[in-house]
Amino acid sequence: MASWDASLALAASAWARGDLPKHVVRNAAEAATEELSKEATGHDAARALALAYELREAAEHDDRAAASRVASALEKQAKALQ
Amino acid sequence: MKSSFLQMALGIITAIGGFLEVGSVATAAQAGASHRYGLIWSIVLGTVCLIFLIEMSGRLAAISRHTIADAVRERFGFDFAIWPRLAELLVNFLVLGAEIGGICLGLKVLTGIDTRWWVVPVALFLWFVLWVGTLNVIENSTSILGLLTIAFVVAAVKMHPDWLPLARGAVAPVFPPRSESGHYWFTAVSIIGATISPYMVYFYSSGAVEDGWREKDLPANRVTAVVGMSFGALMSIAVLVASAEVFHSRGIDISRYEQIALVLTPALHRWGWPIFGAALAVCCFGAAVEISLASAYSVAQTFGWNWGEDEKPVKRARFSLTYTILIFLSIVPILLGVDPLKQTIVSMALTAIILPLAILPFLLLLNDETFVGTHRNGPIGNTVVVITIFLASIIALVAVPLEIIGGS
Numbered sequence: 463m464a465s466w467d468a469s470l471a472l473a474a475s476a477w478a479r480g481d482l483p484k485h486v487v488r489n490a491a492e493a494a495t496e497e498l499s500k501e502a503t504g505h506d507a508a509r510a511l512a513l514a515y516e517l518r519e520a521a522e523h524d525d526r527a528a529a530s531r532v533a534s535a536l537e538k539q540a541k542a543l544q
Numbered sequence: 545m546k547s548s549f550l551q552m553a554l555g556i557i558t559a560i561g562g563f564l565e566v567g568s569v570a571t572a573a574q575a576g577a578s579h580r581y582g583l584i585w586s587i588v589l590g591t592v593c594l595i596f597l598i599e600m601s602g603r604l605a606a607i608s609r610h611t612i613a614d615a616v617r618e619r620f621g622f623d624f625a626i627w628p629r630l631a632e633l634l635v636n637f638l639v640l641g642a643e644i645g646g647i648c649l650g651l652k653v654l655t656g657i658d659t660r661w662w663v664v665p666v667a668l669f670l671w672f673v674l675w676v677g678t679l680n681v682i683e684n685s686t687s688i689l690g691l692l693t694i695a696f697v698v699a700a701v702k703m704h705p706d707w708l709p710l711a712r713g714a715v716a717p718v719f720p721p722r723s724e725s726g727h728y729w730f731t732a733v734s735i736i737g738a739t740i741s742p743y744m745v746y747f748y749s750s751g752a753v754e755d756g757w758r759e760k761d762l763p764a765n766r767v768t769a770v771v772g773m774s775f776g777a778l779m780s781i782a783v784l785v786a787s788a789e790v791f792h793s794r795g796i797d798i799s800r801y802e803q804i805a806l807v808l809t810p811a812l813h814r815w816g817w818p819i820f821g822a823a824l825a826v827c828c829f830g831a832a833v834e835i836s837l838a839s840a841y842s843v844a845q846t847f848g849w850n851w852g853e854d855e856k857p858v859k860r861a862r863f864s865l866t867y868t869i870l871i872f873l874s875i876v877p878i879l880l881g882v883d884p885l886k887q888t889i890v891s892m893a894l895t896a897i898i899l900p901l902a903i904l905p906f907l908l909l910l911n912d913e914t915f916v917g918t919h920r921n922g923p924i925g926n927t928v929v930v931i932t933i934f935l936a937s938i939i940a941l942v943a944v945p946l947e948i949i950g951g952s
Contacts, residue, residue: 485656493802
């Protein structure tokens with residue numbers, strides 16, 4: 463789960479900087495949602511899924527400030543889980 | 545007739561641009577993410593073995609004017625030759641599906657349009673190119689476009705890797721904790737399978753016969769094998785190093801291509817994703833061409849049919865029918881929703897398992913004066929190839945079941 467948090471944090475911060483187009487971020491968020499839904503359960507998984515959803519929404523609405531916030535939250539969660 | 549220099553230059557460009565494909569990208573990326581530099585040795589070992597095999601297949605073609613499949617049938621008879629061909633066809637079917645999946649994933653990265661919409665158009669385009677194109681045009685154009693993969697080297701260097709541990713990882717295994725050893729060895733044999741891919745050796749030998757190589761081409765063959773494959777391996781190592789710097793340092797394990805798509809972004813910023821998408825699509829297309837043709841070549845040569853990519857399809861109908869069937873069958877698993885990354889990794893490990901069956905008969909031919917006259921193999925080439933393929937095969941036989949049942 464920490465692996466997907468870190469992957470999404472990487473995608474989110476790159477998109478917030480303008481280094482990625484939104485479809486690449488959306489792809490990463492969708493892949494994370496699929497994988498996390500298959501394997502993970504519990505509070506941390508629910509939080510990771512919620513952050514993946516928030517990131518996808520931020521990308522859909524071109525909200526880079528929200529993506530930066532999601533990136534920080536994901537980084538924090540990944541560090542806590544590692 | 546091309547000059548020797550031009551032939552060598554083209555051969556080297558072909559090797560560099562054509563070395564990376566979905567298997568080498570996926571296995572190197574997984575290795576770097578999970579084991580940092582600890583599996584570079586497996587790329588080095590696979591490449592040393594591949595250099596010997598490529599040189600041998602060119603030598604066999606130039607001296608005997610036989611392709612490998614042709615010579616195996618002539619030397620050992622059809623009843624024997626059919627078994628390595630069947631094993632190869634099965635693996636090629638899976639690898640071709642993985643390569644087509646790789647092209648679609650590259651296009652998905654570039655356009656955002658989902659993979660499943662690309663599968664049928666990509667298969668049709670691949671078939672059309674093979675139907676109307678000639679070997680040199682297809683090979684040289686995909687390989688020159690494949691030079692985009694040099695971006696991986698640029699990215700790896702820009703990320704300032706630790707050179708000492710990197711060099712250590714290149715010369716000897718860096719053993720992981722016991723809990724990770726199953727995955728470590730599975731990834732190692734997948735890398736060796738992705739590097740040694742028998743289809744490359746069969747494709748090279750058929751191309752050499754089709755190009756009419758002679759004894760005077762042997763020096764160019766040797767230089768192409770050594771320089772081209774070494775530079776090609778550098779691309780694989782660059783993918784592994786870039787992946788180690790981006791993913792391992794962040795605790796990311798690779799389980800989907802969507803993660804690998806981010807590998808160039810930290811170093812190349814806004815150029816990272818389009819270069820990754822284009823490089824993946826082009827490299828996989830080049831590999832898909834080679835696998836389709838190599839399979840059709842070896843089936844046609846085993847059954848004694850007319851073959852040749854430069855002939856009109858109507859003149860070698862069964863050859864063309866073979867790659868047509870293979871291309872359209874190979875997309876079935878992707879259309880049924882099989883995960884492309886899993887298919888890639890498993891097919892690379894299966895490649896390692898069948899290496900002795902695919903390579904040993906070929907090695908015997910290279911020691912047979914009837915075929916290669918005074919140009920027989922030396923003891924070093926024989927030893928390196930035998931040890932590598934048996935080691936890879938035995939480790940794969942142990943590691944594949946462990947990986948499938950999720951043990952370590």
